[in-house]
Amino acid sequence: MSIKQTIETLREELRVHNHNYYVLDNAMISDFDFDMRLKELQVLEEKHPEFYDATSPTLRVGGAVTKNFDTIVHEHRMYSLENSYSKEDLDDWEKRIQKNLGDVPLEFTCELKYDGASISLTYENGQLVKAVTRGDGYQGDEVTTNIKTIKSVPLKLKGDYPPKFDIRGEIILPFEGFAQMNKERVENGEDPYMNPRNTASGSLKLQDSALVAQRPLDCLLYSIVGSKLNIESQFEVLEKARQWGFKVPTIAKLCKTTDEVMEFVAHWDVHRHDLPYETDGVVIKVNNLQHQEELGYTSKSPRWAMAYKFKAEQVTTVLNEITYQVGRTGAITPVANLEAVLLAGTTVKRASLHNADQIEKLDIREGDTVFVEKGGEIIPKIIAVDFDKRAVDSQPTNYITHCPECETELVRTDGDAKHFCTNFYGCPPQITGRIQHFISRKAMDIEGLGGETVELLFKEGLIKNYADLFTLTKEQLMPLERMAEKSAENLVSGVKKSTEIPFERVLFALGIRFVGETVAKKLAKAYKNIDTLMVATEEELVAVDEIGERIAKSVLEFFQNEKNVEAVNRLKSYEVQFSLSEEQLENQTDKLKGQTFVVSGVFEKVSRTELKKLIEDNGGKVASSISSKTTYVVAGDKMGPSKRTKAESLNVSIITEDDFLIMI
Ligand code: AMP
Ligand code: ZN
Numbered sequence: 001m002s003i004k005q006t007i008e009t010l011r012e013e014l015r016v017h018n019h020n021y022y023v024l025d026n027a028m029i030s031d032f033d034f035d036m037r038l039k040e041l042q043v044l045e046e047k048h049p050e051f052y053d054a055t056s057p058t059l060r061v062g063g064a065v066t067k068n069f070d071t072i073v074h075e076h077r078m079y080s081l082e083n084s085y086s087k088e089d090l091d092d093w094e095k096r097i098q099k100n101l102g103d104v105p106l107e108f109t110c111e112l113k114y115d116g117a118s119i120s121l122t123y124e125n126g127q128l129v130k131a132v133t134r135g136d137g138y139q140g141d142e143v144t145t146n147i148k149t150i151k152s153v154p155l156k157l158k159g160d161y162p163p164k165f166d167i168r169g170e171i172i173l174p175f176e177g178f179a180q181m182n183k184e185r186v187e188n189g190e191d192p193y194m195n196p197r198n199t200a201s202g203s204l205k206l207q208d209s210a211l212v213a214q215r216p217l218d219c220l221l222y223s224i225v226g227s228k229l230n231i232e233s234q235f236e237v238l239e240k241a242r243q244w245g246f247k248v249p250t251i252a253k254l255c256k257t258t259d260e261v262m263e264f265v266a267h268w269d270v271h272r273h274d275l276p277y278e279t280d281g282v283v284i285k286v287n288n289l290q291h292q293e294e295l296g297y298t299s300k301s302p303r304w305a306m307a308y309k310f311k312a313e314q315v316t317t318v319l320n321e322i323t324y325q326v327g328r329t330g331a332i333t334p335v336a337n338l339e340a341v342l343l344a345g346t347t348v349k350r351a352s353l354h355n356a357d358q359i360e361k362l363d364i365r366e367g368d369t370v371f372v373e374k375g376g377e378i379i380p381k382i383i384a385v386d387f388d389k390r391a392v393d394s395q396p397t398n399y400i401t402h403c404p405e406c407e408t409e410l411v412r413t414d415g416d417a418k419h420f421c422t423n424f425y426g427c428p429p430q431i432t433g434r435i436q437h438f439i440s441r442k443a444m445d446i447e448g449l450g451g452e453t454v455e456l457l458f459k460e461g462l463i464k465n466y467a468d469l470f471t472l473t474k475e476q477l478m479p480l481e482r483m484a485e486k487s488a489e490n491l492v493s494g495v496k497k498s499t500e501i502p503f504e505r506v507l508f509a510l511g512i513r514f515v516g517e518t519v520a521k522k523l524a525k526a527y528k529n530i531d532t533l534m535v536a537t538e539e540e541l542v543a544v545d546e547i548g549e550r551i552a553k554s555v556l557e558f559f560q561n562e563k564n565v566e567a568v569n570r571l572k573s574y575e576v577q578f579s580l581s582e583e584q585l586e587n588q589t590d591k592l593k594g595q596t597f598v599v600s601g602v603f604e605k606v607s608r609t610e611l612k613k614l615i616e617d618n619g620g621k622v623a624s625s626i627s628s629k630t631t632y633v634v635a636g637d638k639m640g641p642s643k644r645t646k647a648e649s650l651n652v653s654i655i656t657e658d659d660f661l662i663m664i
Helices: 003-023 031-047 057-061 087-101 175-187 196-203 209-214 234-244 258-274 289-295 356-362 428-439 451-459 466-471 485-500 503-509 517-527 530-534 538-543 549-560 562-573 582-586 608-617 641-649 657-663
Strands: 071-073 108-114 117-124 127-133 139-141 164-172 218-225 253-255 279-286 305-309 314-326 332-343 346-352 369-373 381-385 596-600 621-623 632-635 653-656
Touching (some): 003 057, 031 057, 175 196, 258 279, 466 562, 632 641, 632 657, 641 653
Parallel strands (some): 596 621
16 A cells, blocks of 8 residues: 555554544544554654644644634625523414414424534535634634634545535533533632633634643534535435534434423423533524525524523522531632522532632522522522522622631632632641542543542641651551551552652642643753753743743742752652653754744644644754844744734744754
């Protein structure tokens, strides 16, 4: 087989697996095998840029950056939907249609109304060429690069698709992935996102597509527009789209009467809570496309479609007590402890109150009867107080001024929504929280040790910080409750084994605020070992690509604290990895030492991420904006004109991707 054939076979094979996994939810090979094949393809494509293909599965990992999203006028306007709330509304609608069309038999397709961000995808000759947000309905932002990273969006279609058409759908973030993202944010000391819909919609406008690729976004399709489509009904639209490789939920149903429509609505009003993603109603469409055309549009919405909104599930209950949780970074989260109540199929006892402002804004007090709602959020929220039911002697909530765990006075700095307990080293939940973070899977991944055991060890006085883990002995552990000889041995050997964890993960494990996994990698790469990092100045830190002032300050602060330095030194003495390995260093040269690069535009042979990695691996620095300190600007396709002007005015050399590759 020629190289070209090998590449094409691999691409096709990966396409099929992508479709099986992300669209049909039916994996046919292991993740490992998939990754191996993807790697194989990546290597081949890198060696043979002449076989570039804009629909290659390797493009799913993202990397290209969009600084300004182009505004694109929709060829076919994206309309809103009219809302209905009762069977009467639907009957009226049916009458209007019947009057309009005359006495023809009608059929309706009922689909769920997915709650996300609408998108319009343009396909030409079976290839995705454009993805545009809804915007104001007439024009939206072109977000193609980001959309390409969503694995369920086919880059290349199969079957007998029309040569050109637009297909519309909703970009959503399923609950599970949303919860996981929030868990990681909280672990990194960041505020969690409020709900999946806004997060999905925000994701589309991220500049770095590699970040979009990391988000578990999904795309559900529901309509096709274009000419000469050779399709007769909405139901057929759904079937066809599915055949061409799109993800189209099979929940849709054909109904002949509004009674049947109401049955569908009633069923999904309850069962939507079993779905993995948020829906906010049902969309009912006249099935026959010919009829749709005859009915046409009002100034805002199609006459042939109607949304039936689900009632947001809401209940009232009594707020018994407001308590306060302390996270590992010291952030305080107020929690409403409620009289248990059934909401959307689950018993709810607690709701997050977010922060002091939220409590003040809604004037929430202990003893109040409150309205609790489950929207897109996993944790229910209090949306209002029922003031009619407020007791006459009710007192406004005084937000705590001192830490509920260690009594340290709380502080709240400008820009922070939350209050913080700054007793980093004495506040028990912060201490255990930090150790729990240290041992977690993405950090030191210590086998045989879990969060509860950490709390037990702390309570028993065996550990006060993560360095203490390395001094634990079997003899110390055995007397503890539920600690058999075997588990004590496992714990000790698990700790020992963690000394093999590479530097970048150790850096993440230290729990420096705002230093998440990605930032830890950047810092490890830029500084190569902890000693150089520990003496870095704020100026030097912000010069590292993607390290902003907030992160730089946090890193400085961390190492200014003697306790942290001591913990690091102890960890070093236990042989924890505090520098990049030989192998990691081997791939690096200092050919570009002392040179600063700015990367701009879209590249052909290597992705932006790879380009930046090549610069850093060869000792160069990547900066995000052009200044007098910039040595070269590596310019790809579509480099921003303002960047070009700036580079020219500062006399900075602009080089191409090829020039750069020759340099190294
Ligand atoms: P609204 O924004 O409330 O006027 O609702 C219209 C939006 O509902 C459309 O722009 C679509 O993005 C969205 N939508 C979600 N699911 C569907 C569906 N199955 N059919 C049509 N539109 C849908
Ligand atoms: Zn405290």
